[in-house]
Amino acid sequence: MLRSETMVDPRPNGAVSTVAKEQGTSMSRANALVPVPDARNEAERHPHAILDRASRAALARLTGGVSxxxxxxxxxxxxxxxxxxxxxxxxxxxxxxxxxxxxxxxxxxxxxxxxxxxxxxxxxxxxxxxxxxxxxxxxxxxxxxxxxxxxxxxxxxxxxxxxxxxxxxxxxxxxxxxxxxxAPSNFPWLNPEIIEETATRGGWNLVEGAAHFAEDLTRTLLQAKKPAPEGYRIGEDLACTPGEVVFRNKMFELIQYRPQTDDVHPEPILFVPAWIMKYYILDLSPENSMVRYLVREGFTVFMISWRNPGMEHADWSLEDYRKHGVMAALDAIGSIVPDAKVHANGYCLGGTLLAIAAATMARDGDDRLASVTLMAAQIDFAEAGELLLFVDESQVAFIEDFMWDQGYLDRPQMTRTFASIRAEDLIYSRATNRYFLGREDLATDLGVWNGDTTRMPARMHSEYLRGLFLENRLTAGRFAVEGRVIALKDISVPLFVVGTETDHIAPWRSVYKIRLFTDCDLTFVLTSGGHNGGILSEPGHPRRHYRIDRREPDSLYVDPDSWIASREEREGSWWPSMAEWLACRSGARRTPPAIPTLRGSGRKRLNAPGTYVLEP
Incomplete structure (x- = not known):
């Protein structure tokens, strides 16, 4: 169910915050991180510059965005x-x-x-x-x-x-x-598995593989997404925890999940997922849904579901995602659960955004947060893993040219980047199985989600690559919000930070560096698994372990190698430790807050997962 888009700020001063309307004016560009090219105003530049940019954009398309x-x-x-x-x-x-x-x-x-x-x-x-x-x-x-x-x-x-x-x-x-x-495994006459399969099946595997290749080629040329297989439908099998959309604006829908216990902790949880992915990685199948787990543990849970941007959203900035995303969601929650602080949880790039928002709130005296949880999220990008292979001045400029005429970084371009980091498994092993052995891809909930990719707005992605990856402004004391620099050391609420052992997107030692830039109460968890699999570590998941340790405020720094050597492994899932940590920082349970009724917009109740997550 949708609420009005003008929300009353729950803070004592009673300020009113108005979120951008669906058909309203474009969002303010006054707080840009760096002066980056603007797709809308490019035509106002000198024709020589336009000619240069058009030629570079054409070359970028030929090379797939690689400089x-x-x-x-x-x-x-x-x-x-x-x-x-x-x-x-x-x-x-x-x-x-x-x-x-x-x-x-x-x-x-x-x-x-x-x-x-x-x-x-x-x-x-x-x-x-x-x-x-x-x-x-x-x-x-x-x-x-x-x-x-x-x-x-x-x-x-x-x-x-x-x-x-x-x-x-x-x-x-x-x-x-x-x-x-x-590699010899890529050639049918050199790969013994292909030779044996061909002899056993009389070559039928090659016929099936050719059909798979034709199907994939057609989808690639048409830029068509493969429909979810039976048993993996969004809203039915995945992202199916009961809830309702209680607020929406041009940028996101806010989902409030229905309580599944008689009483709940008074402090709600707000999830801030990355917009580089659909939110339902955190509400996947019922058995491995973090949202469902926390709801059943007695928490009121809200989820931001980002819109998949198109060319018309090329001017969305990183500041827009903070102001009209995280802050608008907090405003909405404040009207639904008044006088209650919020446990905010950010995953991946959403965690980076949440850290920026939390530091800004601390600077401005906004005390609406009860705690901050960051899962596989980096705030320092000096050791950002293999993604740094794709980031330098030339490469960023090339990507900007690539985004210039379409207004966003498209799904296939993002997919190729991540797949190339583990090409042995994600490209060549899959191609061998699908095209030479004639085997269908094994359907999994994580695989379906991984294929449900999103686009990156041109301006935001340029600011992210330049301001964070390339210049590492956030921890260098040069990241400004609303014209004033923010500092992570201003954050005073408790932090719960999660890294994963085999993460090649946000390496755990890079995630661990938050200990260098904060002084508050901090609990750090290192769990087995990778960037996604380590977070999806529900109770009962086989062969899982983790390490956990609390740092008292103003404690001395411990380097990551010394830390891991002195912390014993615990078998099982880290989720119960997170739930216990949140419960210890929450008040006594009480009656669950009501999911609000519609206020005068004439729109019907909209159940989770909403509409934005279904947009292609």
Missing amino acids: PHSIIAAWQDWALHLSRSPGRQLELAELFAANFAKLGAHGMGAALPEGADPPFEPRPYDHRFDHPSWEKPPFAFWKQGFLAAQDWWDAATSTMPGLRKQDADRARFQVRQALDLV
């Missing part, structure tokens, strides 16, 4: 430093000879009945060579040859004195992409 300059500069830096390092050249020559000798010895040993121990092993997450026949000749030699080349190039692209680490990492990443393209 050729960044690639060339990385290889130039690597080659020049290698050319003046005769010792490194000799070391690499010796390694080449040693690897070749190992291959020869293994080839001779593999021909014997008892075989020989392989000299090279694939990475733990590389499952391309799991089939037993890869250990038999001649397939074993092809596999070992590929892994030997991979080993040599890893050494060749390691850091050298004077070589920028980012250039070394980029060179290694690009070599890895090239090697993955020519």
Whole structure:
């Protein structure tokens, strides 16, 4: 059910906050992080500049948004430093000879009945060579040859004195992409699993694979999303915790979930998901829904469901997401649950936004927060993982050109970026299974959500990449909100921060760095799993563990390696620890707040998951 879009601020001064109307004027641009190109006003610039930008945008479309300059500069830096390092050249020559000798010895040993121990092993997450026949000749030699080349190039692209680490990492990443393209597992006549499947099924697997390829190619050309398989429908099987939309504006819908206990804690929970994904990662299937779990633990839960922006929303800024997103949601909750502070929870990029909002509220004396939970969310981007491979001045400018004519960064462009980081599994293993073995993708709730991608508004994404990733302004004391710099040290409410052990999007050591920039009461949790799987760690999930520790206010800093060495693993899910932490910082239970009735807009009640999450 939708409320009026003019909400009364619950703070004592009784100020009125008006959220942008559906058809209202464009949101203010006065608080831009940095001067970035504006898609709407680009035509007012000089024709020469427009010509340059159009040519760069055309090149960006051809390269998929990857800057050729960044690639060339990385290889130039690597080659020049290698050319003046005769010792490194000799070391690499010796390694080449040693690897070749190992291959020869293994080839001779593999021909014997008892075989020989392989000299090279694939990475733990590389499952391309799991089939037993890869250990038999001649397939074993092809596999070992590929892994030997991979080993040599890893050494060749390691850091050298004077070589920028980012250039070394980029060179290694690009070599890895090239090697993955020519891996023997990708070719039907070199892959024993494909050969066996083809012989067993009389080639029917190749016929089915060709049909899969034609289907995927058609969807790619038409930019059409694959419909959710049976049993994974949004609102029926996924995102199905009962609730109602109680507020909406141009940017988001606010869902209030129905209570499932006789009484609840007075402080509600507000989830701020990332707009780079649909919100229902936090309300997936009933058995692994964090929302359902917390509702059943006696909490009143609100969820922001972001709108999937189009070209008409190109001018949305990071400040708009804070002001007309997080702050508007707090205003709405304040009118529904008056005189109650809010436990705010931000996931991924939503956590970064929440940290900005919390620091701004602390600066301005706004005390509506009871606590802040940040899940797999970074506030310092100096060690932001493999995504830094895609961020430098040239690359950001190239992405801005890429977004210039369409007003957003589209779904396939985002998907390719994340998939390329784990190309072995997310691209090539999937392609082999689907196109050569004729197997359908295994339907899972997480897989369906992962394919339900969103778009990034041009201005917001440019500000995010420049202000946070490229310039790291938030922890450098140069991030301004409404013309004044904010400081994370101003946050005084308790923090609950979650990192995941194998996260390659928000590495846990980067998430842990919040301890350097805050002085408040802080509980840090390190859980098993990756960026998504580690957060979806419901009670009863097999093979889960976590570490947890509380830092008292104004305590001395402990580095991450010392921290993890001194904290014992706990078996099971970290969710009960979070629920207990929230309950300890909440008041005595009372009657659940009513879900408000419609106020004069004439619109009908709208049940969760709302309409924005269903937009393509």
